[in-house]
Amino acid sequence: MMTLTRAAGLVLAATASMGAHAHGPAPAAAVELSKRCAALPEGLALPENTVIHSLVLNPATPEIPEHCQVDGEINHRRGIDGQQYGIHFRLRLPTTNWNGRFYMRGGGGTNGVLIDPAARVAEGYATIGTDSGHDNTVDKAVQAGGIASFGVDPQARIDFAYNAYDLVTQAGKALVTSFYQSPPAYAYFEGCSEGGREGMLMSQRFPAHYDGIISGDPAMHLPLGPLSGIYTTQLFVGLAQRGQHFLTSGQPAIGKTYSDGDLQLVSQAVLAACDELDGLADGIVDNMPACTSERVAKALTAVRCTAEKNDSCLTGDQISTLQTAFAGAVDSNGKALYSDWPWDAGIGGRAGSTYNQGWRSWWLGAYGAPTNTAIKLNFATPLAVVYSSPPLLPIAVADSLRYSMDYDFDRDPRKLYTTSDIYAQSAASLYITDATDLSAFRARGGKIMIYQGGSDSAISTNALIGWYRKMSAAMGPQTQEFARMFVVPGMNHCRGGPATDSFDMLPQLVRWVEGGTAPESVVAKASTPAYFGVAARSRPLCPYPKQARYRGTGDINEARNFSCK
Numbered sequence: 001m002m003t004l005t006r007a008a009g010l011v012l013a014a015t016a017s018m019g020a021h022a023h024g025p026a027p028a029a030a031v032e033l034s035k036r037c038a039a040l041p042e043g044l045a046l047p048e049n050t051v052i053h054s055l056v057l058n059p060a061t062p063e064i065p066e067h068c069q070v071d072g073e074i075n076h077r078r079g080i081d082g083q084q085y086g087i088h089f090r091l092r093l094p095t096t097n098w099n100g101r102f103y104m105r106g107g108g109g110t111n112g113v114l115i116d117p118a119a120r121v122a123e124g125y126a127t128i129g130t131d132s133g134h135d136n137t138v139d140k141a142v143q144a145g146g147i148a149s150f151g152v153d154p155q156a157r158i159d160f161a162y163n164a165y166d167l168v169t170q171a172g173k174a175l176v177t178s179f180y181q182s183p184p185a186y187a188y189f190e191g192c193s194e195g196g197r198e199g200m201l202m203s204q205r206f207p208a209h210y211d212g213i214i215s216g217d218p219a220m221h222l223p224l225g226p227l228s229g230i231y232t233t234q235l236f237v238g239l240a241q242r243g244q245h246f247l248t249s250g251q252p253a254i255g256k257t258y259s260d261g262d263l264q265l266v267s268q269a270v271l272a273a274c275d276e277l278d279g280l281a282d283g284i285v286d287n288m289p290a291c292t293s294e295r296v297a298k299a300l301t302a303v304r305c306t307a308e309k310n311d312s313c314l315t316g317d318q319i320s321t322l323q324t325a326f327a328g329a330v331d332s333n334g335k336a337l338y339s340d341w342p343w344d345a346g347i348g349g350r351a352g353s354t355y356n357q358g359w360r361s362w363w364l365g366a367y368g369a370p371t372n373t374a375i376k377l378n379f380a381t382p383l384a385v386v387y388s389s390p391p392l393l394p395i396a397v398a399d400s401l402r403y404s405m406d407y408d409f410d411r412d413p414r415k416l417y418t419t420s421d422i423y424a425q426s427a428a429s430l431y432i433t434d435a436t437d438l439s440a441f442r443a444r445g446g447k448i449m450i451y452q453g454g455s456d457s458a459i460s461t462n463a464l465i466g467w468y469r470k471m472s473a474a475m476g477p478q479t480q481e482f483a484r485m486f487v488v489p490g491m492n493h494c495r496g497g498p499a500t501d502s503f504d505m506l507p508q509l510v511r512w513v514e515g516g517t518a519p520e521s522v523v524a525k526a527s528t529p530a531y532f533g534v535a536a537r538s539r540p541l542c543p544y545p546k547q548a549r550y551r552g553t554g555d556i557n558e559a560r561n562f563s564c565k
Contacts, residue, residue, distance in 0.1 A: 099124030106191020133159025151386030192216030229376025267348025346455020358492030453491030
């Protein structure tokens with residue numbers, strides 16, 4: 001174990017920053033780089049209190065080339081709650097095929113897991129990831145929300161919000177520069193969900209760190225997603241009680257409020273109302289703005305039960321509850337607390353006898369599960385401990401449903417915006433990343449590609465579209481010269497659903513950043529084409545506000561027969 005301090009190496013960090021847009025000297029031969037992995041030079045410029053725990057030369061495998069693995073930690077300490085904290089990171093440095101680029105991958109959920117994007121090493125990237133300053137295997141006090149318990153410590157809140165990604169980026173770039181004796185020519189960040197929020201954070205708070213950013217399904221209003229989840233939980237608990245759906249524990253069975261077949265009826269109603277609005281009936285709602293609640297309401301009325309509930313119809317209670325949920329969280333006066341949600345076919349989806357579980361997993365959970373498994377329940381304790389000031393204690397994971405049912409939408413949301421004693425920054429100021437002024441990022445030549453599934457039940461696509469429109473208005477008519485957003489119809493949270501949900505935006509981002517070629521579309525494939533009853537399907541994802549349109553001839557399952565209009 002070796003400890004490295006700032007020392008005179010600060011000059012190195014400045015040099016790395018200055019060289020971010022110019023290729024440095026050719027990297028050393030693989031043999032020399034392999035030897036260099038055994039030790040790091042003295043005086044290396046790393047963030048204060050950085051410790052390198054291990055340096056390991058990993059041999060080549062069929063999946064990944066030889067590379068030097070650096071495991072480190074920044075600011076190891078004991079928190080005010082007595083738990084151990086530290087910002088861990090893992091850096092992989094290829095010895096044979098470095099492409100001159102630095103790549104960081106973002107996390108997910110409330111992090112606490114060391115991110116390690118090793119697959120990109122095969123493409124020549126020096127890669128890095130972090131746990132954001134807490135470890136779910138260590139920091140998990142039972143009466144403080146389990147893995148949400150880091151929210152008791154003010155510094156851990158800050159590290160998770162933004163500090164960890166800043167420090168790890170600095171450490172990674174300094175280590176890359178030392179190892180290759182040349183700074184990375186370009187730096188890229190990619191993430192989805194919480195990782196998408198981190199990407200937005202980089203473009204807003206740390207605009208000089210990355211040349212290109214891919215931000216997927218970004219949780220830019222991070223505390224409001226869990227708040228919205230509690231709102232839908234209360235709605236579906238009411239529906240379960242009225243329908244006499246209960247678990248053996250006595251809890252209302254949220255997952256039983258809608259069967260998979262029921263959600264498929266909703267999906268088919270959405271398609272009946274909106275599929276042809278883009279000019280082609282193909283199981284995809286490309287013209288999402290035209291798929292209004294009013295239009296869908298008529299289609300849902302057509303499948304409303306006129307007698308007893310059966311598999312071919314929905315009860316009036318099921319329909320009205322779902323409509324209330326899609327309208328978004330509000331207080332008792334009807335004031336919106338979060339965004340509404342778009343209607344899209346990804347609420348269902350059936351491939352043979354298998355139903356899509358992606359949408360329901362967040363709001364409802366599995367239909368036949370012996371316990372309530374809705375993912376939104378998992379974020380009730382973070383809302384209480386991480387996003388409220390002061391944190392609500394004691395609270396255990398087992399208390400999630402009780403806490404959700406006791407939540408007062410007139411009183412409790414204020415805790416997201418207030419400070420108290422040692423919690424000097426509110427959750428809103430720490431975690432919401434919806435700034436519309438990206439001029440610093442644009443001025444340094446940065447490019448950002450943002451995407452979101454049209455049927456994301458974790459984060460509202462309408463919220464992202466609303467932000468993008470405001471940002472575009474603030475940044476002017478040249479917005480698409482540096483920032484483009486792509487909505488993926490039918491896709492659930494980050495992946496899955498009846499959608500062309502399989503794509504890699506990094507190659508096009510690289511061409512945009514380094515060659516000036518903006519992405520006019522991104523070709524995406526369906527990971528489960530059986531949702532559409534075909535063997536394969538591809539489509540272009542179009543930069544908002546353009547939409548995919550069939551050219552009129554050719555196979556509708558091939559992207560080349562579509563254009564962005």
